[in-house]
Amino acid sequence: MTTQVTDERIITLPAATVRPIVTGEDWLRRSLLLLVTGFLLVGVLLPLVPLVVRSLSDQNGQFVGLENYVRYFTSPGLASSFVNSMTVATLTTLLAVGLAFGYAWSITRTCMPAKGFFRAVALLPLFVPPLAIAIGLVYLFGNKGLVTTGFFGFFEQTLGAPLAFNINLYGMNGIILGELLYCFPQAFLILTVAAALADARLYEASMALNASALRTFWTVTLPGMRYGLISAIFVCFTLAFTDFGVPKVVGGNFNVLATDIYKQVIGQQNFVMGATISIVLLAPTVIAFVIDRIAQRRQVAVLTARSVPLRPRPHRVIDTLALLYCALIAAAILIVVGTVVYASLVDVWPYKLNLTLRHFDFRNVGGGGWGAYINSLWMSFYTAVFGVIIIFTGAYIIEKSRTWPGLRHFAYFLSMVSVALPGLVIGLAYIFFFNPKSWTILGVAVPNPFAFLYGTMAILVLSNIVHFYTVSFMTGTTALKQIDGEFESVSASLRVPFYRTFARVTLPLSLPAVAEIAMYLFVNAMVTVSAVIFLYSPQIKLASVAIVNMDDAGDTAAAAAMSVLIIAACLVVRMVYTGIVHQLNRRTQAWRLP
């Protein structure tokens, strides 16, 4: 009911505000849109061109049409890999989005205690390098894991009951568990932004109409969070479908499509097939993108200019249940992270379990030690600062301006595509695109204007911004969507320049989301491996790559120790973030308080 009314308003109002004369302000908007689109072209689309070209060529660079695709689709084991990938992605999405929805709802819509704590714990898995998560899972659920052996028979001795469970880690169970830890924080991040803003008037109306809690949930809560839900599903499905980090470590014999790229590129140096599979993996994202667009067309502003912010009311039963629910999930996360910390302290797992700090001395292991750690901090800092400026500007100009719809849709599409690019693919595509001194286009050599970036800090930062663009962009878009377009319309009719509306209304309202994006970019840049492992230069070694090298060399404990340092850095940033948001909320979100 409300939906239709607002829908009309959204559709008709902009038409009314469009003036036939193109003003300087419009040009400013257009240049911003061009800048953002240009960034996405260079960061996302153009680097894919050499990949597409390779997928249509044979090993010697001769054009062969679709031959590689035919070969891939007729390769043995592909059908089972496809079914496996779909199963993993679907189950992960259901679990991650379902659990994150309840968690986000509990934190934003109930009066349970310790919300700040639970919010922090939900994001904790993002702070843990993927390899460390795998170490944690193996130490817990592997054949010698704490859970599998019942704490090495400790329970059996003390409690008389074995209390040991073997979940068969190596295979589908391990992959889903790993992907769940990887996707849950991302889904939580999107959903919590979506759930944070709600119009109390709708709930009052619902109460006045004597609707049951369930009915209110279906007719008010869910529709209000629809965009966030669809986005979360899109992100989780794509991440679980294209990630190869988790299957690589705990996948065992359970083959998925994403590891096919690894086998071709790293195992057999077959870039042609690697490129072909990368392009094939993009297909689900494009389909999901179309679905997302359709759903998004019906999206309405949840927070209108007349909205009254929802203040959750205490309710003993619901608050207790929410607390229990969050505590369970938080405990699961903390156990995995705690195991990583434990792994960094144990002398020789699982045979000498005494604790030591010797693994934090990185002098005797490879990878660059503390220097690499400092490099990673700088890289993550740059990624956060430049990333948040570019991504939030992008989200704003795509969401809030009405200029050049074709280009806006194109930029939106590019913003969504990046999530479907596994880091390995970004890394390779960047070498192909940025490394050559000149490109050959239709037989003509054209100097590469971006070649100077190769081997610098800038390309690492660029690859990170692109790699983590989509979730940040969605967080920004979700926050912006919830701010009524009327703010813009009113400002426009009062002849207030859009940038002043942006600075005075939109940006202050969105500051929590801006801080969230910066933090998300920072922590991801700290832990990511797959893209930067191809791009780091000998002068700029990175902590996350060092972890892989140390683990590769058998120094699992040192790898865990470096992971602990990364987690610590992320926690510090998280605390700074909380401090900032607290200040911001006092200053800019006061309107939400009664």
Added chain:
Amino acid sequence: MKQFIAMLIAALLLVGCTAVQPGSTAQTGAADSEAAATSGEITVYTALEDDQISNYLPLFNEQYPDIKVNIVRDSTGIITARLLAEKDNPQADVVWGLAATSLLVADQQGMLEPYAPAGLDRIRPEFRDPAEPPHWVGIDTWFSAFCVNTVELEAKGLPIPTSWADLIKPEYKGLIAMPNPASSGTGFLSVSAILQMMGEEEGWAYLDKLHENMAVYTHSGSKPCRMAGAGEVAIGISFDYRAIKQRDAGEPILPVFPAEGSGWEIEANALVKKETISPAAKTFLDWAIGEDIMRLYAASFPITAAVTDVPIPEGYPEDPVAQLVANDFVTMASERENILAQWAERYDGKSEPR
């Protein structure tokens, strides 16, 4: 031994002939006569282990304090992929200690500059590219070995396997890990050794039985040994250096060299072809096969490219060369795709955890 050398030489000659690119041998003659450069800055791509590098490199820094060496180290697969992907504008000046099969691929793409490092005459002929001057020069070999966790086997009351034949006994069901040959060179090494030793038919029948006993296939060549060291599996099919190293680190690992023989591979150096080749790169390549460093290699590798007076490291067979199976690199390289396709067909589909 004789047989493997003959086969290897024949094999490498073939590869050498097909791989030489027209014009690639043109400019080396003049460069050789220059005196070795003692200053400059070079980038070195390597797949040697981190602890080996920190053992070897100080020797170079001592001798050439004015040459700055930037090391990029990663696993064989990553370094090879990076090297090949950068083909249009190579970043590396020198490749140091990378699998010869990887260098063959780079050579086929015309990425290597032929160079005869000083002291080449001391290198055993089977350890270098037969072309003159060679496109690559070997430094050591590594070969397949089992990492056997003695604590786990003892707890289960099982004997220590000593041969490939032992691994397919039913009592080891679910206790073995090996690298997937499609993801790891070490994995392919073992599979190709089995197929060459037993012949195609018998080899695949053996692999079928091995598959029945396999707990997990990994994507990295060192992972099975690390899993064995952590007790995740009892037996990891991996390679020699890894097994010895983990044993020395205090893990309950017994390195076992299978009685039938091991698959093997050469680690080699090469000069990367690029617009301006730094003279310091050649200095490095000269040093990298010199007498001093060869003795250091010999302390951790039982078979080195030049004969040294360093005794065979502890834990290796007395005659390590006898441990190596006859390896036809060329046939294996050309058959690789077929073997992997067949492997995938046989074992990838049945992926349910057992």
